[in-house]
Amino acid sequence: MSTARRVLLIAGIVVVAANLRTALTSVGPLLGPIRADLELSAGAAGFLVGALPLLTFAVVSPQVSRMVKRTGVDQLLWLGLIVLVIGILLRSIPVTALLWIGTVLLASGIAVGNVLLPGVIKRDFPGQIGQMTGVYSATMNVVGAIASGVAVPLAGTLPGGWRTALGFWAGLVLIAVAVWAPQLSRRATTAAGADDLSAQGTTTTTTTTAVTPWRSPLAWQVAAFMGMGSWIFYTMISWYPTVLHSFGAGEAAAGWLLSVYQMLGVVMSLTVPVVLHRLADQRMVAVAASVALVVGFLGLLLAPDLAVLWVVITGMGSGTAFLLALSFFSLRAADARSAAALSGMGQSVAYLFATVGPVLFGALNDVTGGWSVPLWVLIVLATAQAGVGLRAGRDTQVQT
Template identity: 50%
Template sequence: MQNKRALMVWGLLVVAANLRPSLTGVGPLLDRVQADLGLSPAVAGLVNTLPLLAFAVISPVVPRMAPRRGPERLLASALVVLTLGIAIRWVPSTVSLFAGTVLIGAGIAVGNVLLPSLIKRDFPTKVGLLTSAYATVMGGVAAVASGVAVPISEVAPGGWYTALGCWIALALAAIVLWLPQVRTPRPAARAVSGHRLPWGSGLAWAVTAFMGLQSLGFYVVVTWLPQVVQDSGIGAAEAGWLLFVFQVVAVVTSLAAPAMLRWARDQRALATVNSLIMLAGYAGLLLAPQWALLWTVVLGLGGGACLVLALAFLSLRAQDAAAAGALSAMAQSVGYLLAAVGPAVFGLLHTVSSGWSTPLALMCAAAAGQTLVAVVAGRGTVPALRRG
């Protein structure tokens, strides 16, 4: 029994390791992709936007699909789709690049929704610990992917195609480790989905808003932080390292999350304080951009904790695994739609205002809004809903 549970944990963690590297490894290579394929900046930007749109479109469908196929089989299918997407994107053509990106987004979307509900179902007393563990693995591999993308493209045959395609090895490893879960029969009563999405719950909307606003902040930072700090007088190489620092600090912070979750009676104070830390980071970049390293560390501290809290809310605010699946689908659908729009709006405001003050003020407002919803999202349980 212990061996089966350990294998389940390892499977979940390796699945989590696949949920970000195919996304974060693109940004550092985007200029090379654009030059080699002759893409305009707007078209090249779709490589980052399409997966987030796939998250928003597919997430609400997952709770309907999981009871029919079984969550283990559905997750295995998603890993196959992800692997196929990475393989297709390895082919050197514009069509392959975008077709593979859509498949990658679809596969990751299913994993995003199912992991919180599987943790709620199989490890209900370890939600905080396992959520932190998979967030740490997810963030750590994402940071590595962004850091090694350019070096791999410079030494590997195929250049940036290989730098994007090499993550197929990790996806294949996840399939192999997850296969035992597919072969293990699960009682029908232990299904992780089946509830209708909780659109009528105020608490569910607070969790959704918290998820969306922290996702918005993450994708704005990873997209625009290098350009923001370069325009304040920092060199391009140093700006790239600052982005790496942001992700590493976020990973380290997520490691401390289990202790914080165990200590707190509920999560209102934790969510509020860390949202205020995010607000301080954005305000610092706005008012004193010359201290960019300090504000990057501050954003990493708040961002890492907020990510773990957002993921933990999907399980902690739900009565059972089925409700966790429904809440996860709702929060990630709306949340990633907001995340997809955020970087584009940030860039548009920069263009219109000819500076970074207006877009950074917008992020301060977003962090302030996140602070307000944190007070609601940090406590309570979404009411039981009728099964769909």
């Protein structure tokens, strides 16, 4: 691959990654006015902004590897961006039904990118998996954080309020459509990499097991680790501003604290790969990330006046856990084809599990009238994630 084409590919990965969170993270800070306009209960709001996208991820993710056989990796990724921009625009139209339809479409587009990018990195950057995963994870975090931080100001400035503020991000997707377009000239390949790519990125570790990921205990451990992390992350994206506001933060300040939470993910995405490169496996890093989440949630319960500190700690834990989950799809796979298969299976299971998170969090608030019980659920989940991380972080691989 020529230097110019390599640079263009990296730019494409970065700009695609920039669009894999904004359509979701821009909603949380606006949940108050959305609920008021649509007269939604906390449980219904949690389903709309959290559970529905995650349920869509769970349904679409395992289908990606089948669809890609007809289109090719790069081609399907571009089509996913088209679906994403259509979904964002439809969601912004003041028709209630289109709000739901648009959410399903934009989540479908994001699911395609979520599944395919680990395979693209395994295929084209087999020697720089940690670094490239860090780059695209950091990009998702920083742009997602910006989307959270500017959501309330945009809604207050642009005509149309929260609807226009959500539709604003369609412009960024159109940029990604243009930047990724040169990759369409590449020969169509299968999701995991076609036969000529199946050996690319192959690495040697302690154990390589030839089995479908659906029958691999290791694949289920990877899926469980991502599922627990996704439950926590998407619950926070949906409800953190509301929780912080109830503890005394202003509406705009709560939105910016959500940005801080996500920006810490950027820091961890850029620093953790340096550590991972020097370790024999990722078990202790997985445990450390989970412990940070437990400390952050406990702190928010016991000393809410120190909310900024707890946001920082949970942001570090969540950012590290998310980077590990993404890295596992490549690190636990023997080659590019296995990476895409593991990614599709793992994300399907993880997002199906995480679908419960935002809805349950809101429903528990409706029932109890407070945030203590919902936060204790997250503490228990983060503790369980530490145990799963000890298994998913082992130096072994799946080959499909």
